[in-house]
Amino acid sequence: MSIKDIFAERFSLVRNTYHHTYKDISNVLGINANTITEWVKSKRNFPDPVKLSLIADIYGLKIDWLLGRTNQLYDHDILCRIENSFTINFLNPLFKLPTEYLDNELRKNHYSAGIRANIISNTFTTQYTAVSKVLGQNFYKNPDYPTLITDNSIAIQNAFSDLLLDHDNLVYRLIFFQKREPAFDLEYAFKQLLIQKSNNHPES
DSSP: OOHHHHHHHHHHHHHHHTTOOHHHHHHHHTSOHHHHHIIIIIOOOOOOHHHHHHHHHHTTOOHHHHTTSOSOOOOHHHHHHHIIIIIHHHHTTTSOOOHHHHSHHHHHHHSOHHHHHHHHHHHHHHHHHHHHHHHOTTGGGSTTHHHHHHHTHHHHHHHHHHHHSSTTSHHHHHHHTOOSSOSSOHHHHHHHHHHHHHHHSOOO
């Protein structure tokens, strides 16, 4: 399989596991849904390095896994980088994060890699939902949207807070209660994919 084929297969697995539509992902990435269709279905195009890195960060994944260079989805140091630069900064002001999530080593021991990736992904998507509630669904199509985000930062923060402070919110449940079993178990889905491919092409 080519890198384009491998990426299309694994990216589709991610999308299906998280129950994200092309539009969901395109909105978070700030691109047209047709572009993602070209990546996955026609395979005529391929995400540039910036978009590829963003996709990996949104789902807490290794870029090498998306490109088929490894079968290991997650890396502790990569997860820590995203958590420390993004997730913790966004979540800690809203509710007091437990010590076991704030500390890198405790986080590794108390939360599975899949749970950590779920928290990252759902924080990203909640952030997008908050922005879209304030600026509209297609805010990223406005060339001035970075300025609009800055000008409406308080309203966006309030919308983000309202979404996350709901105790039924998935991010809240994953951080405080559901620390081992991912809501969206990509590792399990990938294992099933490998088993299926092995059964379809048994060694002679």
